[in-house]
Amino acid sequence: MNSQAVADALAAVVGALGLEIDRVETAAAGKRSVLRIFLDGDGPEGRGPSLDDIAEATRAISAALDDSPVVGNGPYVLEVSSRGVSRPLTEPKHFRRNTGRLVALRLAGGEQLTGRIAGADADGVRLDVESGEREVPYAQIGSAVVQVELNRLPAEDADEADGEE
Numbered sequence: 001m002n003s004q005a006v007a008d009a010l011a012a013v014v015g016a017l018g019l020e021i022d023r024v025e026t027a028a029a030g031k032r033s034v035l036r037i038f039l040d041g042d043g044p045e046g047r048g049p050s051l052d053d054i055a056e057a058t059r060a061i062s063a064a065l066d067d068s069p070v071v072g073n074g075p076y077v078l079e080v081s082s083r084g085v086s087r088p089l090t091e092p093k094h095f096r097r098n099t100g101r102l103v104a105l106r107l108a109g110g111e112q113l114t115g116r117i118a119g120a121d122a123d124g125v126r127l128d129v130e131s132g133e134r135e136v137p138y139a140q141i142g143s144a145v146v147q148v149e150l151n152r153l154p155a156e157d158a159d160e161a162d163g164e165e
Contacts (some may be wrong), residue, residue, distance in 0.1 A: 001026045001033055001071055009070040013060050014039060019049055022083040032087040033076040037061060040083045040097075048097050049082050089144040095120035103127070109138050114147065 003024040014021055019041035029032045039057055043049045047119030049057070058080040065071050065078065089095050089103065098117055105113040105127075115134065124137040125144075 001035060001076070004037065004068050006037070006065075007066045009068050010037070010061055010064055011065045014057060017053065017057050017060060018042070019057055022087075024076075029077065031075065033074060034079060035076050036079045036081070038081055038083045040093075042097065046097065047099070054080060054082060074145060085146050085148060087145075089146065092120055092138065094120055095144070098146055102149055103144055104147055105136065106142045107136070107142045108142050128131065 002163075003026055007021045007024045011021060019039045022038040022040040024038070025036040027036070039049055039054060041049045041053065041110060043053055058078070061080055061088070062078055086130075089098060095103075095117060096119075099119060100117060102114065102116050105115075113127070113129065113134070115129035118128045118133060119124055119126040124135055127136060129135050
């Protein structure tokens with residue numbers, strides 16, 4: 001199974017749902033193959049696809065693959081997911097979709113920088129850091145990853161999340 005051929009065959013199907021293919025991976029699993037498709041997109045709030053978006057895309061992808069010769073005749077398991085929080089941020093859209101999240105950057109000169117994404121445009125990212133706001137051009141970023149925060153919601157936000165008022 002050729003990952004690029006699968007991506008090419010599914011691009012229009014996924015695009016019609018307002019999503020894009022981030023990457024396609026294939027792996028052998030005994031007599032079967034595992035086909036993993038990772039999706040990205042702005043989603044309903046501009047912060048990536050929702051679980052409902054992924055579920056709808058999974059159904060559309062499954063139907064498209066059933067009608068396509070690209071996966072061959074062998075048995076396979078289909079897994080569809082979002083690109084994941086642990087993936088590096090490599091394009092302006094990744095930074096934009098993660099506005100408000102804490103990120104760790106390694107700059108081209110070796111400097112380490114951690115801050116919350118305040119905004120992103122075609123030229124760079126704007127971070128809220130301890131000393132204030134800092135603009136960082138994409139050309140200066142060696143690597144960037146979202147920092148997973150396991151903080152408790154403030155009391156009023158927790159009530160809303162539980163459906164209480």
